[in-house]
Amino acid sequence: MSTVQSTGLRMRVSEKFGGTVQGEGASTGVPACFIRLALCNLICAGCDTPYTWDTSRFDLREESYFASVEELLAWALDQPEDLVVVSGGEPLLQMAGLTALVQGLRAAGRAVEIETNGTIAPSPELVAAGPRFNVSPKLSRFGAAMPQTRRIIPDVLRAFAATGLARFKFVVCEPGEVAEVAALEAAYGLTNISVMPEGTTPEAVLAGMRALEVAVREHGYRLGTRLHVLMWGDERGR
Template sequence: MTNPKSTGGLPAGSLPVQEIFGPVPQGEGPFMGRRACFVRFGRCNLHCPPCDSKATWDNSRYDLRETCPPRTVEDIVQAAAAHGAGPGLTILTGGEPLMWQRSTAWAQLLEELPGEIHVETNATIAPNPVTTRRVAHFSVSPKIGRMGAADPQKKRLVPTALSAFADLAQQGQAVFKFVAGDIGEVDEAAQVVRAFQLPQARVWIMPLGDDAASWATAGADIADHVMHLGFNLSGRLHLTLGVR
């Protein structure tokens, strides 16, 4: 018998998980308000300065073995079900969850998780056929402006991955979500949309902010420009309501 395939030095059959929580309303994008369980994976291949989940990747501040310990697929599935997976959406986020899609544990997890599965990704890794077949929706967030300031453009804007997600967006299986704190960053997002021929109607701009006040300020500054460019504006419902 062959051993299960693992990655990243993890025990076979396990994945690094920072937290599992829910049920909560999805706070962002076109599914805002839908009942959801979140599974947040550890590790990321980018290093976004305003990231609100630094405990998943910032090993200069956190011991990732402690903040993102390995958990078996069975444990993840049971915890997700206890937190609303099945009747609501199951959202795999991070960190960067697609870092783990080559492992046997990832394929097993996709098969065993109940309900409608969504993935939130930074757009640098194209989904493989196993992932695409099981995931109903991808929220694809290329990094620009302040979010992308710590990484070179060639690392955060990967043409092959963006092309794959553009195809999925055309089929209604993905949207693009850019975080922008001002009009200049909205324009930078528009440049990426044009350069990589992303479908405009499937683009959402989300104002930068880690609390309700800062999000509202950024949103008021950019809303008219977002509408002028023909994009959609994403809320952050969880900040507005003061919930997870």
């Protein structure tokens, strides 16, 4: 068991699991462990982790629990994987705890990726800790309940781009939506862009990749996948 200093900070956690690989983004296939934090500031139609935030369908008292930063840190440092992915929900809602967690992981030599929807700017302290940010802005198809002013925050996207630590990852259903990605790229200086299909079955993911391939290539983006879905469908804890 690793020993870590107490921060006094507690975080609301949905689940954590190791013994897997990063399923999305530039580190696809890299052995990783995951800490999934509860709570989100968006309400995306088609969200694949609604149990982290949707109180109309889930009881968050059963779906989440509180853990201290040092408990999470000790758990992560006991996992054999070098890469720790902090996902959600929206992890940046818990900025203080997240920063302390990332600082501890980085001090111990672990690589850290934070999966974020890109609507909350990272604090200078979090950026200085040196995680990678996998930023996934939500396109218009994520629901009429989310106008652009809620899901696209220009100053925040520019702030992520300016860190030099961000990769932008878009979930797209139709090839035509890649033009929406290109508009955001041009407006906010986004770089390191990948486009991946929606889908919770291997068949849907593969069909989406085939449908998107030409448009993604024409824009010079990276075609992403959902490796965990290809291997395990929508099984939780994978």
